[in-house]
Amino acid sequence: MKLNKFLALAFLLWVSLFVYAQSPVSFTSDQGLSNTCIRSMKQDSRKNVWICTQYGLNRFDGAKMNVYHYKSDEKGSLGHDNTTCVLEQEPGKILVGLEIGVQSYSYDTDEFTDIPLISWKGDTIKAHVVSMAKLSDGTVYVCTAGYGLFVLKEEKGLEKLTEINTFPQSVPPLQIMEDSQKRVWVLYPSGMVYCRVNGKFHPVGTYKSGSRLCESSSGRIYLASVYGGLRVYSEADCQFHEVDETSKQYVIASVTAAPNGILFISTDGNGLKVYDEKTGKIEQSNIRTYEYNLATSNVKDAMMDADGNVWVGVYWKGVWVMPNTATSFEYIGRRSVHKNTLGTNCVTAITGDGKGALWVATDHCGVYHLAADGTSSVHFKPELVSGMPSTVMSLMEDSDGSLWLGSSWAGVAKMNKETGECTNLGEWVKGGERIKNAYTMVEDKHKNIWIGSMGDGLYCYTRETGELIHYLPLDNSRLKYPYHLLYNAYVRALLVNENYLYVGSADGLQVFLCEGNRLKHVGRYLKKFGINDMKITPDRKIWFASTEGLGFLDLNNKTVTVYTVKDGLPCNSISSIELAPDGKIWAGTNVGMSSFDPVKKNFENYYINDGLQGNEFSVKASYSLNGHLYFGGINGLTFFRPSEVEKREDIGKPELRLIDFYVNGKPVHVGDRSGYYKIIDSWFPMVKEVNLSHQDRSFAIELSTMNFNSRCVIYYSINSGDWMAVGDGQNRISFINMEPGTYHIRIKADAYGKMSDVKEVKVIIHPAWYLSGVAICVYVVLLIVASYIVYLQIKDKLETKRMLEKHRQAEELNEARIQFFMNISHEIRTPMTLILGPLMKLMKMDTDKIHQRNYSLIYQNSQRILRLINQLMDARKIEKGQFSLKYHKVELVGFINNLYELFETTANNRHITFRFIHEMDKLEVCIDPQNFDKVVMNLLSNAFKFTSDGGEITIELQDVEGQQTQERDFVLMVTDSGVGISNVDKKRIFERFYSGNGGDYVGTGIGLNLTKLLVELHEGEIKVEDNPAGKGSRFVVRMPQTLQMLEGIVDDSLPEASYSLPPKPEHVVETGESLVSEKTTQKKLYNVMIVEDEAAIRRYLRNELSIKCNVIETANGQEAWDYIIQNPERVDLVVSDVMMPVMDGITLCQKIKTNFNTNHISVVLLSAKNDDADKLKGLNMGADAYMTKPFNIDVLCQTVNNLLESRHRLQGKLAVTSSQEENMEKIELTSPDERLMERLMKVINENISNPDLNVEFISDKVGISRVHLHRRLKEMTSLTPRDFIRNIRLSQAAKLLSDKHLDITDVSVATGFKSVSTFSTCFKTYYGMTPTEYMRKNTKSKEENDENKSSVTENQE
Helix, strand or coil, X not given: CHHHHHHHHHHHHHHHHHCXXXXXXXXXXXXXXXXXXXXXXXXXXXXXXXXXXXXXXXXXXXXXXXXXXXXXXXXXXXXXXXXXXXXXXXXXXEEEEECCCEEEEECCCCEEEEECEECCCCCEECCCEEEEEECCCCCEEEEECXXXXXXXEEECCEEEEEEECCCCCCCCCCEEEECCCCCEEEECCCCEEEEEECCXXXXXXXXXXXXXXXXXXXXXXXXXXXXXEEEEEECXXXXXXXXXHHHHHCCEEEEEEECCCEEEEEEECCCEEEEECCCCEEEECCCCCCCCCHHHCEXXXXXXXXXXXXXXXXXXXXXXXXXXXXXXXXXXXXCCCCCCCCCCCCEEEEXXXXXXXXXXXXXXXXXXXXXXXXCCEEEECCCCXXXXXXXXXXXXXXXXXXXXXXXXXXXXXXXXXXXXXXEEHHHCCHHHCCCCCCCEEEECCCCEEEEEXXXXXXXXEECCCCEEEEEEEXXXXXXXXXXXXXXXXXXXXXXXXXXXXXXXXXXEEEEEEEECCEEEEEEXXXXXXXXXXEEEECCCEEEEEECCEEEEEECCCCEEEEECHXXXXXXXXXXXXXXXXXXXXXXXXXXXXXXXXXXXXXXXXXXXXXXXXXXXXXXXXXXXXXXXXXXXXXXXXXXECHHHHCCXXXXXXXXXXXXEEEECCEECCCCCEEXXXXXXXXXXXXXXXXXXXXXXXXXXXXXXXXXXXXXXXXEEEECCCCCEECCCCCCEXXXXXXXXXXXXXXXXXXXXXXXXCCEEEEEEECXXXXXXXXXXXXXXXXXXXXXXXXXXXXXXXXXXXHHHHHHHHHHHHHHHHHHHHHHHHHHHHHHHHHHHHHHHHHHHHCCCHHXXXXXXXXXXXXXXXXXXHHHHHHHHXXXXXXXXXXXXXXXXXXXXXXXXXXXXXXXXXXXXXXXXXXCCCCCEEEECHHHXXXXXXXXXXXXXXXXXXXXXXXXXXXXXXXXXXCCEEEEEEEEECCCCCCHHHHHXXXXXXXXXXXXXXCCCCCHHHHHHHHHHHCCCEEXXXXXXXXXCEEEEEEEECCHHXXXXXXXXXXXXXXXXXXXXXXXXXXXHHCCCCCCCCCCCCEEEEEECCCHHHHHHHHHXXXXXXXXXXXXXXXXXXXXXXXXXXHCCEEEEECCCCCCCHHHHHHHHHHCCCCCCCEEEEEECCCCHHHHHHHHHCCCCEEEECCCCHHHHHHHHHHHHHHHHHHHHHHHHHHHCCCCXXXXXXXXXXXXXXXXXXXXXXXXXXXXXXXXXXXXXXXCCCHHHHHHHHHHHHCCCHHHHHHHHHHHHHHHHHHHCCCCHHHHHHHCCCCCHXXXXXXXXXXXXXXXXXXXXXXXXXXXXXXXXXXXXXXXXX
């Protein structure tokens, strides 16, 4: 009894798998399959499905199709693309039969290895493999096509296939099979079958065209013949007998066993057949495909995998997989091979015909009369049937059996069921009123037809009277009887229950009491909800489909309940609903279909992969008929029996499998490494731990349940954290940029509410070596040591804090001193000019000897102040990196001897023994003589300061080995017998402003600091030590001779020492006599302008220069420029200070020298800046002379006189030429430059008003190239052609503005300027004022001339 129940349950299982349709999964060359010419299929113990094709081998791991091809240049690739069969030799090792032999595949390495075929002669051959078999004792046989039978052997760790001849026939068999009783069956190409029992072969019989042996799940042996049908072995007579005469009708390619006594029979042209041992019948498989008819296809192989999925290999069409979770959904529509009875359009409405069939409306395709199973239909096309609307949106069959059609544009019509002709409702209505559109219709018990429209409210048609009542929206937001009762004019759904009418609109649900065809408003619910469909249950609950979810209105207590995505719906937009007999609510949505259990309050969702017409369903397009539910959508019609679709209780929990492990997007195999670590040590699904380096922190885990249904959800958690779901359709969990550490990743799968066992993978991301545990221990030890060191440092810091603070204050004081001296250095030079200038004049004019001694004393101390300033500024420049040495090749013995002679007189006067000791007569070194003499002079001056009369001072020069290899140094030592230097002072003797304890004499602390800086700048060193001979000190200077630089340095004449004794008065007088003698009667020929912001200097210069010149005074550069630009002929020379407010002397000089009208004026610059860079800057601006303050007034006067005399001589030559011109015969000789200038001026004068006058225009007219013209004009005028043309234009404009009262616009046009603004800008830049100001000033030019003359007279006085 129990066995019968089991068999019945198994049969029901089989029926559920193969009778009811679900969308199978297709694998073709477009979906990852290598080739659609299928040869065979096999599943191994690791539940991977192998598919052999004519072009490549395929392995489906549950997540993806892995394809293998022959690659001649790749080691471990497939040996040949034509694969015939596979055999699992052992877990993880697969034998692959090829066109040319056999290979072994390893899961660990994902590579193939050749297994040679050795003939009985010992030759290695290639053979087409037909089949392979493995016996229970581990023996592996390989059957080939005409090359013999081979057995697998292993020798010295290497496998090979050796030919054998121990079987009954010499020809190789087609197939060898061992049954559950360990009997070995052998099938030969002739059809002869042998059975080996206890090691002995027994012939069974010959069966022509025998092709395949198979053992069913019940242990029976079957023989399939290509043309002889299917036979079963009889243990009674040891023969094969036909199972069914109909099997001879089929060309059988193969036969495979399935559970429960089922056999899959693959046929050529008749699809897949199914043989059931219990019934003894062969039936056509009901596996349906949308693309083609499987019942007429060439099926090569079929099998059921360990998870119950059925695999069907179809030649030229690929592989179909029917999931074991097959549902009972049936499909009617364009994608169905068997039930393509609805065309290609979307289903918009469904209703019954009262006779077990359906009326179905489609978009733009009229109405179909459809059989309930969808196998046949009658189509009423709009273009063929009179009055048929193109798009029917609602269908209703009334109580009299009439069919009403509601359309989107043609209103309501009644259809003749036989002919399909339609009559519009307006022909029966009194007054002929027509309805614009009808989206929903319902009939009440009074036979009134209620019609809802989109935007036009509600209609009620009374069939008995023909009256049509139109109910409208509210009047000014108020209910107004009898007709203005609707809160919204877009009526989508209607429901009649007893005497009540329920109206669903775009803005909720209204309830009305029907009194005939009159309405009374009762209540309103679900504001803001768009109601699409409504159904009422016996317990007085109105279930509604809305845009906000699925819900119900309980009429018993007037409460509303709504379910949304949060409760399990696939989406909130519900299109239609139907009530199942078991009380469940079925809803078509915009994202699939959902079944709701009101008792358990849970949802089951279904999608296109479950066999639905699609995921999108039409609004209110559903119907219930004879226990079946029908739902229409965009691709047709889905119908089913709810009890057969529900979740099957016999399905066990899913089996979750780990497929592959990926690192940085690449799959990992055994032996792969991540840094120093081996990632996995075996096939990934079998590992428990994965090791990665810190460089590979992104990885992924690929999973599978071999469940082809989309309702399987995978969850994972990390380190016992919350469970997280993987996205729909995803079978790979990715982890990006994970931090180093250990991760316990737990994974599980949920299918049909059943949870799989939890899989766990341990992934260790090892930190970098510097973050490892050993490294951290080292860090801790180092931290302790460092902390102790820091403690000691803090302790020392606290102890020395006072000293550091004192040092900081000293540094700040030192910096303050430097800043102070730097700020006043320029201010000191100006009054020093006023001291030294008159002093030099007094020394020249006063011959009194006593006065001369006083003058000499003043002169010496003034020079001393200047030396101190210069030393301080030099030291500051060195520190700022602004001081550079100018190396020269110098004979050092002679250089020091010259300095030695300067101090001989002083030494003799003070009875000091002064010696210069040197062993060599000549020593050439590379130094900056002008700065190195400061070093020597400072050391000698310091020695003489601190040495008493009668003491001893020695200069010693030595040639010594250099500190660098193959280099020589020189040592200069200055030794004195003075007061000496204490050890405390020695440490600070070279600090700036440190004077130490020098007895009665206290120095400034500047000289030795500068000396040290200059020595170090020469890459030398200086130190101080005690005099080894006794009292006193010794300064030792050691510097490199840098002989390697001498070859490239010019042997300049040595400059005289900077520090010499002050000149005698007689020398000053001689210098003065060399100047041009003053002649008071001499006529003042020249005008000199003094530009100086210091009034005292300005007056002093005026008094000195007014003896011979007319002097003009200005206080800054801007005043001077304003005067010069207006009176360029009245200024012959400018003496200007550099540092002035408003406009400095450098800018003034640049303006004078770049202006065409003023560039003849000589410029002498005076400045307290004595740097060569400052001097070069002034001279580069065009200055004729540059003198530093304090300056020698005689030198300045001589410089001014020389510049003026040079100008006078040039003017004299021109004057002679002019005065004698009348008495001289004119010789017409002109230079090339003059001829060129004449041509240039002619072109410019003739075209000065032309705005396009430029260098290209002139070069074209003159006839020379642009480059040549630019060079020649630059040589003649120092101006570019552009500036030359602009200056002539501006000069002409100035003349026009001076001579005539013209409009500025007219002047700009006459001189060729394109705009007045451009003219004004250029004029102001050139003349320092606008054209208007220039015109105004020139109007008063005569008055200004008179004032200037009187000013000059006063200056002469």
